[in-house]
Amino acid sequence: MIGLLKRGAGRHAAYLVALFLSVSPVLAVQPDEILADPALEARARAISREIRCPVCQGETIDDSNAPISRDLRIIIRERLMAGDSDREVVDYIVARYGEFVLFNPRAEGSNLILWLAGPALLLAGVGVAVAAGRRRKAVPEAALSAEEEARLKELMRE
Secondary structure: OHHHHHHHHHHHHHHHHHHHHHOOOOOOOOOOOOOOOHHHHHHHHHHHOOEEOOOOOOOEOOOOOOHHHHHHHHHHHHHHHOOOOHHHHHHHHHHHHOHHHEOOOOOOOOHHHHHHHHHHHHHHHHHHHHHHHHHHHHOOOOOOOHHHHHHHHHHHHO
C-alpha cells in the first residue's frame, strides 16, 4: 500500500506543479472596459499597474474589484482615447486623488526625503559599525596579574 502511494505521489506532485504554473492572476478588468485598440489597451494596463486602489490600498486598480477602481480604469481608458500621454493620465489621477495612489511615488519634492532616508540610514549604520570596529581594535587587551592568574587556575580546577 505504501509503495503505491509513493509511486502515485510523484505523479500527483507533477500534476499540482503543472496546475500552479498554468494558473495566471485573475484581473478585475471587465470585458466591457477593454479597448479595441491593443496598443491603447496595453498602455492602459501598464498605467493601471502603477495606480493603487484607494479603497484596497494593497492592490492595483487592475486587481481590485472595488467600484472606485473600475471608475479609475475607465478614466484611464477615456483619457488615452482622448489622446493624453501616459504621463498626462497619471498626472490627472494624481491631481484628483493625491500621490498616495502611486505605488512608486515620484522622487521629487517632499517625497525626496522618503527616497533618500533609506540609503542615508544605511550609510550611517555602516559608518557606526566601522567606527565601533576601529575603536575595538584600538583598546589594548589587559594582561592578568600573577594573583589573578593563580585565582583563575584555582577556579578552573573546581
